[in-house]
Amino acid sequence: MNTPGISLCMIVKNEAQHLEQCLLSVQCVVSEIIIADTGSEDNSMDIARRFGARVVALPWEHDFSLARNHTLRLASYGWILVLDADEALAGWKPDELQGLLESERADGYFLPFIHYVGEALGPDYVTDNVCRLFRNDARIYFRGSIHEEVASSIWSLPGGHIAYARLPVRHYGYLETEIQRKHKASRNLELIHTALRLEPDSVPLRYALGTEYYQQEQYQAAAELLLPLLAEVPPNSGYTADLYLKTAFALQSGGWFADAASVYEAGLKLYADFTDLLESYAGLLVGQGQLSRAYPLLQRALDSGDTAHKYPSSSGSGTSRTRVSAGRVCERLFLYEEALEHYRQALAYTPDDLAAWEQLATLHLLAGQAEQLTAFTRPLLPALPRRVLSRLVPAALNARAAPWLAALLAAPHLPDDIRQVLQVLLGTLFRDPEQPLAASAGLARMRGNAPDNPWVSGYLWALTCRSGGIAAAGQGFGRLAELPPGLAAVHRRLAQQSGDTPLCCTDLSPPSRADVSYAAQLLLQSGAWDTLLLLGSHSGAARFLWSRLPLPLLRGLRDAPAPFKVQWCAMYTGQAEYRPPVDAAEWLLYAAIATSCGQAPQLSPADEQALRQSGSAAAIIGLSYHKLLLAAEVHPQGNLPAAGSIPWLLLVKSALQREG
Structure with missing residues (x-):
């Protein structure tokens, strides 16, 4: 297969940690690599040369378009691809790409960019479409000192046309660590303000400044800049849909709810299937208690599905995230069966969606539908990662849902130490609740092999409370240091309430709510009912509300x-x-x-x-x-x-x- 005739053009400074990943992704896709180095002090250029790049030194003049256009003039192939070092191609198919390049209808292509966001690389992202693949034509060039773009120069050509291509690009530069490392916020604001002094009426620059304030959660400043632009920007500008979304949400976040609603309504008249706009408007209405108006908006978003190829979007909009939002609204409308169906559909999109699992499992357990939950879970076990299992296993234990717990035990990603504890509990306590000594013996053997396992120690404490009471539990753990600190504080409180002499210690601080909740879960799971009642009895401390314990535990109480x-x-x-x-x-x-x-x-x-x-x-x-x-x-x-x-x-x- 012939390599497509594409020149990769980049500007780079101190990107050693990303550049190799980027260049690996373009192998067998581009014919040449041109990199303008704007002052690297690490080994970025050594990496570039290792991939055969043509490297040129370029002084940084605080103008992204100026630097990018310099690389365009060095390109020798018929098409140009522009990337940053913190971007990488995602599964491009050369045959599909070749067909796009041979088409005579397009002068450039909008590519779907997946911008990962948050503290670390994970499932959360936002998307938009950016023209980064275009013909090598002197009339096509970047405009704007920041948030530079080539689309306007293509549209200014006679018959200039930009098509959409399903060739995704992953971008890691919006991760919090990258923003801080590159000081992007302060750098961008400085560049925008400099440009605005030269072009104070520039709509793209004012939009860029409002976007920066928006991303920094300075919503009042963002709204003041973005709201007037709605009257100036045409619907086909390429960023008008995003302008409506950011303006409405900034107004909503600033407490201007009526103004936000007006912007949402106006935006949806132009972009009726813009799922992020629909979902965000629904969120405003939910916050105002207008559930019957919010639910149809979420249903419209679900009917539209994933529209990331048309609009800027965020992960799960129109699919899994919107399903979870719709399920929560249905719950508040007491439409529980509809809510369950939304959560099931969310997990059909993303089987590891923690929010959907928590809602689905809680509804089934509280409704006494453990069998249905078990049947739904079994086929999805291979897709359940540790972070999901770490929430589902305690829910099953709290609800004392033995069949579901047995199903979770078969999950391939369940950690071995947790699997061993569950095997003991299922084989003893859950099989015969009236024989706790067998569970204690099995856990004691585990504790001998792993004395620092707080989970095992916690169950042994609860089982000792059941079989011998608080005093026996204190004797069984001769030193409070053998228990997690919070559980030790709970034990002292129980000892004082029961009239037993508390174990000697210097730390008399009361247990926290989280500590009491943890102890309640251990006691309920172990069947230590008398101690559980003692824990919840009034003792002059803050009022104990059983309903604020983890919700699956309420099923365990109901079935006690x-x-x-x-x-x-x-x-x-x-x-x-x-x-x-x-x-x-x-x-x-x-x-x-x-x-x-x-x-x-x-x-x-x-x-x-x-x-x-x-x-x-x-x-x-x-x-x-x-x-x-x-x-x-x-x-x-x-x-x-x-x-x-x-x-x-x-x-x-x-x-x-x-x-x-």
Whole structure:
């Protein structure tokens, strides 16, 4: 196969850490490499020469177009590709490329650029389309000292045409480490302000300045610059769609919601399938509680799908991310089946989407649908990375969902130390909950081989609390240093509450909420019900709200042994200093546990009035179910429904969503 006739033109300064990756990506694609060195002090040019590049020294004159155009004049082939060192081609197919170059209809091509963002290279990115592949023609050149572009020079040619090519380019320069290393923000602002002194009315420069402020989250400054441009920029400018998106979001972030809504509406009249604009507008409406208006916008975005080839976009817009957003809106509308379908579709796009997994798993578990969750999970096990498994495994343990936990045990990327603990728990405690000693023995053997494993130590502590109480747990761990510090603080608190003499120590600081939550999870998973009740009882500290524990744990509470649940309900109703003021999520959890052990939830007139005035739709639905339960007690043979169609635990989640 013949190599396409392309000259690669670059300007480079101190890019040794990226240049090799860039040049490796263009092998077998370009015919020559021309690099203008603007003052490198590392070994960038040694790397360039190793790839056969023609290197020329070029003094930096604070003008990107000036430097780029110098390299264009040195190109000898019919087409020119322009890249930066922190960019790389992504899977270009030479045969497809050759067909584009042989076409007589295009003078240049917009290439889809994938700009990775965030602290480190990961799944988050934004995209746009930039003309970086074009004919070698003296009339085609870059314009603008910064944010330079060649598109306007092509469009000024008689019949000049730029087509779109599905030839992606990966860009790593927007990662936070790169922005800081190159001082991009201060450099760009300096160049833009210098250029604006010469051309104060330049629309591209004002847009560039507004974009810089936007990227630095200076939204008021960005909005003041970008909003007036909407009346000056034609719809086909190439960046007008992005201008609408940035202007609306800057206004929204600055608190000018009505103005933002007007810009969103105007933008969608021009770009009806612009998924990022649709999703961002939906976010504004969700924040205002206008869910019934937000959901159709998300549905329009999903119907449009991935439109990154037409508009600047961000990862997951129109696909996985929008599905998760739609699912969350459906939950707030109490459309749980629709929400589950959105999360399933999100995982069809990206099987390792952590947000979708967490939402899907929580809904299934709270609804008592562990079997459906297990069936859905099994085919996706090979795609589950550690970061996802590290969230799903605790959820399965907290919900005491043994079949789902057994399925997760087969995940190939599950760390070996976690796999060994799960094998012990599944083979002993989850198989026969009334025989904790076998679990303790298995974990003790593991602890002998890995004494520094805090997970094993935590389970041994909880199991000892179950079999022998707090005092036995203290004796089993002769030194608090054998426990994680937070768990040791919880143990001291429990020892003080139970009247046992706390282990000697110098650190008497109270446990944090995270420490108490961790201890609660260990105790529930181990079946240490008496100690769990003690942990949640009032002790003069901050009010303990069970509903604020990890949501899957609420399923574990709901499915706990009946004697524990009866005591739990008695604690809720019997401790006046613990319960008031009534909390919607906490009362709904109490109702869930009470009904699961055959009790009708109690509710004083004052608490009922407070729940009605809380503004929580979940609380209102729960109150309606409460009335049905009372009616069923009075008329047991009257065929009255004893519960509603929404499981109580899902109402707890909805109440917490409103609070959040």
